[in-house]
Amino acid sequence: MNEAVFLGLAAALFGAVIGSFLNALSFRFNTGRGMGGRSHCMHCNHELGALDLVPVFSYVYLWGRCRYCDARISLQYPLVEVAAAALALLTYLAHPEPLNFALWLVVWMTLLFTVVYDLRHGIIPWSCSGLLIVLALLYMLTNQPVTLLGALAGPLLALPLFLLSAVSQGRWMGWGDGVLELSLGWFLGLSSGATALMLAFWSGAIVGVGLLMFARVGRRKAMLQFTMRSEVPFAPFLVLGAFLGHFFHVNFFSSLFVLW
Numbered sequence: 427m428n429e430a431v432f433l434g435l436a437a438a439l440f441g442a443v444i445g446s447f448l449n450a451l452s453f454r455f456n457t458g459r460g461m462g463g464r465s466h467c468m469h470c471n472h473e474l475g476a477l478d479l480v481p482v483f484s485y486v487y488l489w490g491r492c493r494y495c496d497a498r499i500s501l502q503y504p505l506v507e508v509a510a511a512a513l514a515l516l517t518y519l520a521h522p523e524p525l526n527f528a529l530w531l532v533v534w535m536t537l538l539f540t541v542v543y544d545l546r547h548g549i550i551p552w553s554c555s556g557l558l559i560v561l562a563l564l565y566m567l568t569n570q571p572v573t574l575l576g577a578l579a580g581p582l583l584a585l586p587l588f589l590l591s592a593v594s595q596g597r598w599m600g601w602g603d604g605v606l607e608l609s610l611g612w613f614l615g616l617s618s619g620a621t622a623l624m625l626a627f628w629s630g631a632i633v634g635v636g637l638l639m640f641a642r643v644g645r646r647k648a649m650l651q652f653t654m655r656s657e658v659p660f661a662p663f664l665v666l667g668a669f670l671g672h673f674f675h676v677n678f679f680s681s682l683f684v685l686w
């Protein structure tokens with residue numbers, strides 16, 4: 427087998443395993459549940475065996491149900507495992523050199539965890555945003571000539587989010603979103619980062635309006651309360667924008683900022 431193909435497959439498999447770990451972490455981290463111990467079924471509490479814990483494969487093989495009590499297994503498990511595998515493969519394709527691969531793998535796995543955690547618990551863990559800021563500074567100081575614009579990219583792009591948080595006292599926008607954007611701005615730079623932020627607002631608005639319409643049409647009380655609380659997690663949209671910018675070089679302003 428071609429070496430690059432082999433390494434790409436290895437990266438994807440490794441990513442799937444990390445995704446499986448991130449799933450467990452997302453249910454346990456900061457929830458009072460311990461981090462150690464074996465995995466149990468969330469429903470019947472039966473201890474899970476090796477056959478239940480193979481990423482993606484177990485879910486498909488067991489038809490999405492617990493082998494012991496037949497309860498439905500959250501779709502989060504295979505989704506996060508597939509997402510982690512895809513991210514690891516993309517990271518390998520974009521950064522095949524070992525050191526760069528390691529850095530960006532940690533970055534994207536942390537971002538994936540941030541998204542999952544924000545969706546599940548409505549909050550971004552400080553340890554995640556802290557780690558991302560440290561990695562972003564490390565990346566900025568080591569991997570390119572540090573420009574004033576590059577150094578300002580983080581604070582400048584985070585500023586509108588902090589303003590939204592300040593004006594609404596954290597109701598429209600959580601404080602964690604601005605802190606996350608600080609690192610994303612440094613990772614992407616100003617033009618790509620600004621593009622990512624725009625994409626985040628657009629996609630967030632589309633999904634927000636969609637949820638509202640769905641709530642109106644369906645008159646589903648839970649969904650209505652969900653949207654009225656206006657706490658649609660924003661980290662998924664920020665990370666989606668960063669994903670398009672980092673891996674697919676989506677950039678509306680590249681020609682504009684070249685002039686600076």
Ligand SMILES: [Zn+2]
Nearest residue numbers: 467470492495
């Ligand atoms: Zn069970």
